[in-house]
Amino acid sequence: MSKGSDDHLVEHRTGGGALLSGGFLEVHRDNIRLPDGQPATREYIRHPGAVAVLPILDDGRLVLVRQFRYPVGRVLLECPAGKLDPGETTLDCARRELAEETGYTAREWAFAGEIHNAAAYSSESIWLWFARGLEPGPQRLDTGEFVEVVTLDATELDALAGRGELPDVKTLWGLLWLQRWRAGAWPLTWAGAGEHGSL
Known part of the structure; x- marks a missing residue:
């Protein structure tokens, strides 16, 4: 699909700023100008x-993890994941998170793509990597991190998704890819x- 010019859809920031700065997240409220010239506000993370x-x-x-996610109040089945550290490439982050959460290291890597999992209210991108040629090792969890490692084949994971029991978007995306x-x-x-x- 050719997008051509998107000028008729673009919103422009005119002011605003941070409402809250936490450990690694910031909540912002910006003043904007809509494409028709009218003012509005946008709140986002x-x-x-x-x-x-x-x-x-x-x-x-597939090597997956189960962990309690406080905002939704439940244990979720997910592919290993974590936030980027300053200056870290997405591959370095992928290698680090795989080793920390599961103990595995990988000989081969393949980059799939990037998603915006909550674009209406968050700037977060998630970059998906695949890993194979896995070698087991000890988990290196952060203090206060509790993660259970599980293995499933794609058919089992697909069945969970079909029953509505795989609500994690990055894991659904990984399964689809x-x-x-x-x-x-x-x-x-x-x-x-x-x-x-340098991906």
């Missing part, structure tokens, strides 16, 4: 970005960690 990893074992099973890649429809280019440049 500034987020440094995050990475998600879909690790694939040699037998095809995996299925489309295995069907030969979506690309993944595999390489060693040092061969991916």
Whole structure:
């Protein structure tokens, strides 16, 4: 789809600023000018970005994690993920989070893409990486982090999604990309960690 000029849709900031600055999130309220010239406000969260990893074992099973997510008050099944540290590439973040949350390291990596998981109120991007050639090791969880590692095959994960039991958007996205890649429809280019440049 060719987007052409988007000028008739673009909103322009005219003022405003941070309402709250936390440990790594900031809540902002900006004054804006709508495309028709009328004023409005936008409240949103500034987020440094995050990475998600879909690790694939040699037998095809996927390495996932279960953890309690306080804002929604429930334990979710997810692919390993975490926020970007300042100056960190998305691949370095993916390698770090995979090792910390699951203990696994990977010989090969493939970049899938980027999503905006809550674009109406957050600047967060999530970059999805796939990992294979996995070697097990000990988890290196942060203090106060409680994560259970589980393995499922794609059919089991798909069945959970079909029953509405996989509400985590990054994991659903990873499952979709995996299925489309295995069907030969979506690309993944595999390489060693040092061969991916500065992504």
